[in-house]
Amino acid sequence: MAILFPSDPKIIIQGLTGREATMVAGHMLAYGTAIAAGVTPGKGGGQVHGVPVFDTVASAGRALGKADISIIYVPPLAAYDAVVEAIDAGIALILIITERIPQQDMVKLIHQAEAAGVQLVGPNIVGVINPGLKIKLGPIGGDDPTRCFAPGPVGVISRSGGMTAETSYMVKQAGYGVSTSVSIGGDALIGSSPARLLKMFQDDADTQAVVLFSEPGTAYEEEAARMIESGGFSKPLISFVAGKFVEAMPRGTTFGHTGAMVEADYTRPSAKMRRLARAGVLVAREYSEITALLKRALG
Amino acid sequence: MSILFEPDAKSLLRKNRLPVPLGREAHSVDEAIHRADELGYPLVMKAVVPSGKKKKLGGMVTVQDEAGVRAASSELLGKSIGEFIADSVYLEQFCPTDKELFISFYIDQALRLPVLLASSQGGIDIEEAAGQGSGLIRLTLDPMQGLKPHQAVQVGVDLGLTDKTLRKFAQVLLGLGRVYFSYDLKLLEINPLSITREGGLMAVGALINADDDALGRHADLRVLRESNTDRFWKPPTKLELEAIAADQSDPYRGTARYTEMPGGKIAFAGGGGGASLLLFDALKSRGLEPANYTELGGNPPEEKVYLLTKVILSKPGIQGFFMGNPITSNTQVDLMAKGVVRAFKDMGVDPESFPVVIRIAGVNNDEAERVLNEAGISFLGLGSTLPQAVDLMAKKMQAARS
Numbered sequence: 001m002a003i004l005f006p007s008d009p010k011i012i013i014q015g016l017t018g019r020e021a022t023m024v025a026g027h028m029l030a031y032g033t034a035i036a037a038g039v040t041p042g043k044g045g046g047q048v049h050g051v052p053v054f055d056t057v058a059s060a061g062r063a064l065g066k067a068d069i070s071i072i073y074v075p076p077l078a079a080y081d082a083v084v085e086a087i088d089a090g091i092a093l094i095l096i097i098t099e100r101i102p103q104q105d106m107v108k109l110i111h112q113a114e115a116a117g118v119q120l121v122g123p124n125i126v127g128v129i130n131p132g133l134k135i136k137l138g139p140i141g142g143d144d145p146t147r148c149f150a151p152g153p154v155g156v157i158s159r160s161g162g163m164t165a166e167t168s169y170m171v172k173q174a175g176y177g178v179s180t181s182v183s184i185g186g187d188a189l190i191g192s193s194p195a196r197l198l199k200m201f202q203d204d205a206d207t208q209a210v211v212l213f214s215e216p217g218t219a220y221e222e223e224a225a226r227m228i229e230s231g232g233f234s235k236p237l238i239s240f241v242a243g244k245f246v247e248a249m250p251r252g253t254t255f256g257h258t259g260a261m262v263e264a265d266y267t268r269p270s271a272k273m274r275r276l277a278r279a280g281v282l283v284a285r286e287y288s289e290i291t292a293l294l295k296r297a298l299g
Numbered sequence: 300m301s302i303l304f305e306p307d308a309k310s311l312l313r314k315n316r317l318p319v320p321l322g323r324e325a326h327s328v329d330e331a332i333h334r335a336d337e338l339g340y341p342l343v344m345k346a347v348v349p350s351g352k353k354k355k356l357g358g359m360v361t362v363q364d365e366a367g368v369r370a371a372s373s374e375l376l377g378k379s380i381g382e383f384i385a386d387s388v389y390l391e392q393f394c395p396t397d398k399e400l401f402i403s404f405y406i407d408q409a410l411r412l413p414v415l416l417a418s419s420q421g422g423i424d425i426e427e428a429a430g431q432g433s434g435l436i437r438l439t440l441d442p443m444q445g446l447k448p449h450q451a452v453q454v455g456v457d458l459g460l461t462d463k464t465l466r467k468f469a470q471v472l473l474g475l476g477r478v479y480f481s482y483d484l485k486l487l488e489i490n491p492l493s494i495t496r497e498g499g500l501m502a503v504g505a506l507i508n509a510d511d512d513a514l515g516r517h518a519d520l521r522v523l524r525e526s527n528t529d530r531f532w533k534p535p536t537k538l539e540l541e542a543i544a545a546d547q548s549d550p551y552r553g554t555a556r557y558t559e560m561p562g563g564k565i566a567f568a569g570g571g572g573g574a575s576l577l578l579f580d581a582l583k584s585r586g587l588e589p590a591n592y593t594e595l596g597g598n599p600p601e602e603k604v605y606l607l608t609k610v611i612l613s614k615p616g617i618q619g620f621f622m623g624n625p626i627t628s629n630t631q632v633d634l635m636a637k638g639v640v641r642a643f644k645d646m647g648v649d650p651e652s653f654p655v656v657i658r659i660a661g662v663n664n665d666e667a668e669r670v671l672n673e674a675g676i677s678f679l680g681l682g683s684t685l686p687q688a689v690d691l692m693a694k695k696m697q698a699a700r701s
Binding site: 020023024076077100101102103104105107108110111112126139140141142143144147148158159160161162163165166169170173186188189213215216218219240242243244245246286287288 | 406408409411412413442443480483484485510512513515516570571572573574576577579580581583584596624625626627628629660661662681684685686
């Protein structure tokens with residue numbers, strides 16, 4: 001069992017023929033993740049690492065059947081059209097690796113995905129990995145995912161791409177492994193919030209606890225706290241919020257990711273920590289405490 | 300985000316057939332007097348700075364004659380408004396006003412939808428407007444359709460407008476909505492939107508924030524001057540400008556960001572946004588004040604790492620160097636190591652006597668270790684954690700002090 005996708009998903013990569021995507025696809029294949037097709041307009045009929053390339057998502061679908069997952073690896077100003085294409089093709093899960101997508105494009109994409117019942121993850125993410133199934137979606141873990149990701153019972157959700165791997169590595173250091181690690185993106189406007197993923201981890205028999213890596217800015221922790229209080233997530237949740245120093249900076253200052261702007265009080269790291277603790281979450285004051293809290297939670 | 304200066308914001312509105320007062324920009328007292336003659340009196344003079352609070356901060360004066368222009372322009376030119384210095388003044392025909400409205404289009408990040416905020420009490424700032432409660436109109440917009448004509452009329456009705464003014468208002472509001480959506484703006488705020496004595500409408504104050512990520516789509520916006528104010532609550536320092544130049548040396552590979560902190564002793568570089576936030580906190584909590592905030596990630600080329608490391612080490616008063624990277628997915632850490640080693644050599648940093656901690660692991664791990672070992676730089680690699688790196692830095696700083 002896994003969250004987000006079936007155990008043997010059909011995966012396509014939009015923008016596969018690009019330099020970065022080609023490298024990442026090589027790493028995915030080497031890890032054991034099958035890629036059904038790539039899509040790049042005008043490059044149909046070609047191949048990348050033996051993976052067939054089509055001009056459109058619909059053409060790929062006609063030849064190979066509907067994909068379960070599309071990974072978006074196209075330039076920022078082309079990302080909107082690519083995601084709309086994937087939504088129109090009825091693909092249930094769309095991971096947007098691309099960063100620097102215009103804000104108004106993201107608002108429209110989130111709106112259309114919700115209307116179509118499609119789940120977006122991202123933008124600006126390193127991807128998702130399920131080491132038990134050997135499914136790596138995106139650059140996450142790089143050329144050697146086993147460095148950071150061992151199979152196990154812990155879910156990881158992280159605003160920061162780099163810290164998705166590092167936090168999974170902390171889980172490994174604690175003697176456990178991860179069920180699924182999800183990079184959700186550091187922007188304010190993202191497709192999958194922590195609360196939405198917590199709900200999925202709640203329903204996942206392979207997940208016994210979750211670690212959440214947060215940053216300043218946005219109301220996502222407030223949303224997660226409310227969701228936990230209403231009984232939507234009852235497994236142990238370990239939280240770490242980075243960027244406490246930002247609170248001493250003038251308002252409107254952005255550090256870290258673009259979503260990390262401190263505005264309302266609930267966007268402040270200290271307020272997030274208090275709010276999550278009030279909802280019964282195990283809040284690590286220092287990053288190193290994650291290990292001890294995990295051991296306490298999993299016994 | 301790029302804040303458009305007022306003359307540019309006004310010209311964008313004018314280009315889109317929205318009513319703005321006639322205005323001219325001037326860079327000297329003489330030029331201001333010349334422009335004032337063209338415009339006629341009375342005039343409003345504004346310091347050209349990227350701020351929506353010019354009135355509050357003393358950057359706005361109404362003048363009646365040439366003597367007034369002379370006095371106001373000598374006062375405003377070179378004046379600090381907030382953290383910004385005015386290089387020019389903007390002269391505008393004074394607009395006799397009956398009523399002032401407040402209009403703002405932006406994206407509500409919690410709703411993840413565009414929102415229109417309107418108030419019948421213009422001339423105040425957004426925070427005050429938000430505190431008004433009942434007098435404030437807040438309309439969530441359909442991101443696919445934008446502001447609809449009937450919504451524009453309704454907002455006017457709710458603001459208490461009638462007859463001809465209501466129709467004119469709805470037209471102007473629709474035009475503003477079109478500008479906001481078609482230019483991918485982050486913020487379009489008209490404050491005040493004045494109802495003139497003749498019953499016309501006039502966008503007297505205009506604040507526009509563009510989306511840097513959408514500028515590639517709007518060639519006409521790009522020609523307007525912009526100020527990269529995303530990460531700066533004050534104008535960039537010399538080192539910050541050098542860091543921007545380093546980042547722009549290869550704009551599509553890797554990200555290098557540098558913010559100078561007041562004081563501090565530790566030259567600091569974190570690998571990417573999340574790790575940098577975490578490590579900055581961790582250093583501070585151990586009494587080690589970073590001299591700067593830096594994110595360096597996204598697989599930067601060696602040259603970028605080299606240039607940025609030099610910037611980081613250039614701040615006076617530096618007593619140690621700390622670089623913490625999470626285990627990387629795509630960043631080639633051998634290039635990071637090579638860039639750092641070259642910067643150390645160029646700057647004459649001796650890792651024997653100068654406290655240095657580097658945590659580095661990930662893609663091309665072995666080569667990075669070889670490069671750092673060869674240069675005699677101690678580091679923590681695979682098998683270490685980020686908190687261990689911070690602890691080691693604390694230990695080294697203490698040893699250096701004693």
